[in-house]
Amino acid sequence: SQQGEEDPQALSIQEGENATMNCSYKTSINNLQWYRQNSGRGLVHLILIRSNEREKHSGRLRVTLDTSKKSSSLLITASRAADTASYFCASANFGNEKLTFGTGTRLTIIP
């Protein structure tokens, strides 16, 4: 079963607006990662945040991590049509060296 869950499952916004996606996980993590998937093809790594970090930025992306709530959020600012994709969080757990993916958020940017 999937450990992580993304919220919302689907999100539609106007181009130029900000998009926020949330992710929850269940066990202690070493790091949490966000990936993007276009049209059911391969995943592209976006950003990694370690368990001792609270916030990280990369271009238009901002990721936060709250280990006390076992949650993370991904903010995409000034969205573009090319950001239309599915976004997945993936947790790397202590003592079990594999990534556990969430269920994904399908983001649609309306031009």
Place this chain on the structure above:
Amino acid sequence: EAGVTQSPTHLIKTRGQQATLRCSPISGHTSVYWYQQALGLGLQFLLWYDEGEERNRGNFPPRFSGRQFPNYSSELNVNALELEDSALYLCASSPMRTSGWYTDTQYFGPGTRLTVL
């Protein structure tokens, strides 16, 4: 630098047959991971190979197996195919362990879409 490659792109089989999927990691990467992405079920971890050995396995029956070759490429074999095996199979690779943790960034291939009729 070439990315992770997978072949074939599409594969159509009938129930009971065997399927073989192939993956070539990024040059210099020693770890290869396999995931299954079935419709509505998200990405499920299948197998992890490193230095030719199976290091971890997801909650899948034994008819899902694989191997890693000396050049670090990998094969995923699915025996006795069932209809529910229809999915996108993704391969990912990661470089040699440096930080003490394997589960840093993984680099994904485009996937093989397996259809079982």
